[in-house]
Amino acid sequence: MKIAVCFKTIADYGRLSETDWAWDERHFVDTSFVRRIFNCFDESALEMALKLAGTSLNASDPAELTALTVDDRQSDLFLKHLTAVGYHHVARIQCNKKIDLRFNSLTVSDLISTYIKQEEHQLVFLGRQGGAGDNRQTGFLVAERLGWPCIREVTAVVRDESSGCLKVTSRIDGATLVQTVKLPMVLIAGHCIDSPYLRVPTLKQKLKAKNKPVTILSNTRLGIDDDTLINNGKTLIDLQRPQANRPCIFLEGKNPREQAKRLYAEHLKQVFTL
């Protein structure tokens, strides 16, 4: 079973102060001084795929994992990390730096689906949204281009041993769905409580991964030229800061004492329990 997990790294936006949110004439915010992190939904997808692979070690068709990103060399460190935690192959699609992919799910999905077809994967994992664009479209567009079914808001995946299918758990509108599905399939990871964090490689695994190569592909090698990517019918006109209201909870109670008790029991207790 060939599985591809598509991920992106993003700047840790939580570390940008309000004054850092200034953009240049191309509408790019300078984040070069901020660390990069795995996009959180992609991180869940990466861990879910590892768990799935771990449970299929003795299967007749064990999982073969590929991590794929569309990015420049700043992602190589993350690809090494993924090699160390158990990804068999890691690949990066490098596009011309002039091409702005942030709000261009169409182009990204073209690149991903072309790669998937070439490599004959049967299962594609993606996070539901991420990065500056927060488009929430790439997964669906990849499924459309591949002509595969798609499940969104996935929170867990296991093999169904009897049928050779996958049992996919997803959570939509407060309901939990468990579906038994045949491959090929596109799975879009949502808020995943069981696999929120990617595992950490051991020193030994890191050492072993150090010299393993990263496959670097250009868009042209995938048969998509720069002009096609640039002329995609989208032009970024402006950026605006969204209203930054913080969510809040009103604590009801007969009196301040009762409200304080609820505040402690429901919100603070776990903080104080060191």
Added chain:
Amino acid sequence: MTLSREAIVDHLKNMVGPERVITDEQVLKDNSHDRYKKFETIFGVYTTPIPAAVVKLADTKQVSDVLKFLNQNKINAVARTGGTATEGGLETIVENSVVLDGSQMNQILKIDPTNMLATAQCGVNLGELEDRLREQGYTAGHSPQSKPLAHMGGLVATRSIGQFSTLYGAIEDMVIGLEAVFPNGEITRIKNVPRRSCGPDIRHVIIGNEGALCYITEVTVKIYKYYPENNQFLAWALDNMKTGFEVLREVMVAGYRPSVARLYDAEDGAQHSFDQFAADKCVLLYMAEGNQRIAGATAEGIAEIVGKYDECRPIDSKIIENWFNHLNWGPEKIIEERELIRKNLHIGFTTEVSGNWDCINTIYENVLERIRAEFPHIDDLTMLGGHSSHSYQTGTNLYFVYDYDVVDCKPEEEINKYHVPLNALVVEETLKAGGSMVHHHGIGKYRTPWTKAEHGSAYYILKGLKDQFDPNGIMNTGTIYPVEQ
């Protein structure tokens, strides 16, 4: 006659009022440990005896009354404020211990800009004090990672240190006066004067006592003018730690006092994402602060010294500034860490030591070499490295950092399988090379096997303090002083 658990609770309620004596089981469990046993407690396992009660103390008089009662009845007392201790100092290892919680003694009593002093009760959160000072253009100069959570009493009791120590000093350099209560109920106050020559400096009997001699109720610290607008960050990537220690030394010996002076090895630096900016390199970084002239001269002088080392290549200072501004641990990071530990069975700890310049690199190399060679579960380690973060004229500290997957063991076995043996290797190699086994976390309960080795012939003095001030041995048994079998 030994009092029963119920009798202890009844007596305490009579003394301070029932609302101040907490016997809720979960509260007692949470007060039986500190962050040393974070792994097992995250999984709901509590192996330390549960205290008889947690007493929420209101004032110094109550501290005195309660301590006198506990002393008369030989009941173990564990002082606690913010609860951020990391070395087991807050563990209630004796059955029916009483936790003396000073977190409600939380008044900032005075900010005195003329004499540059601030006086706070033991339960004042350092972050709150700092906020109050900054409103008036001052700073306490003390900024440990635990600042959002830690309280003044605990910080002084453990000889805490902050991230700006190279300029402002550690807590012992800041404390001017104190109020403390001894187990016989004696309330003592040490007055606030700039310096005196009136016998030994008795502040140091109290500072760092970790609740093993007395209970700190009030602290007066120095304050400083705050000039954040002048802060300058400087950073370099370099190939090895030995060069880094040499640069650190040269800067200190030349007389510069940056507020921050740090040296990370490549492994530890990667934990802070430095590998994204300086792959496989050590990172040396400084922050110069103070009034404009001092900050400018400090930055210029450091740059000149580092510039002589071809090995050092500059890093964009904005990277370091951004990283440094997100270094503190607030409640949200504690929650995130607990979640990560629970989900991934993965945990990290540190052991911090110190040494003079002539042995610090030896300690660094020997500790890592010995762990790699001797630690039986090395395959479970995900990180092994270290950094220096507090430098002095005569030497520096070393923070050994080790993370690991907890494999094939119950939550309560994690400590002895991983943390204790790793801690032991660090301590042994440090003492062997002539360094100190603890730089700023305190001895707690897990480095007591080496307390005598640490102090050598001076242990006589340390022991004398315990004999004099806590002859019944009721003050935080097993902390600093090893439990004699």
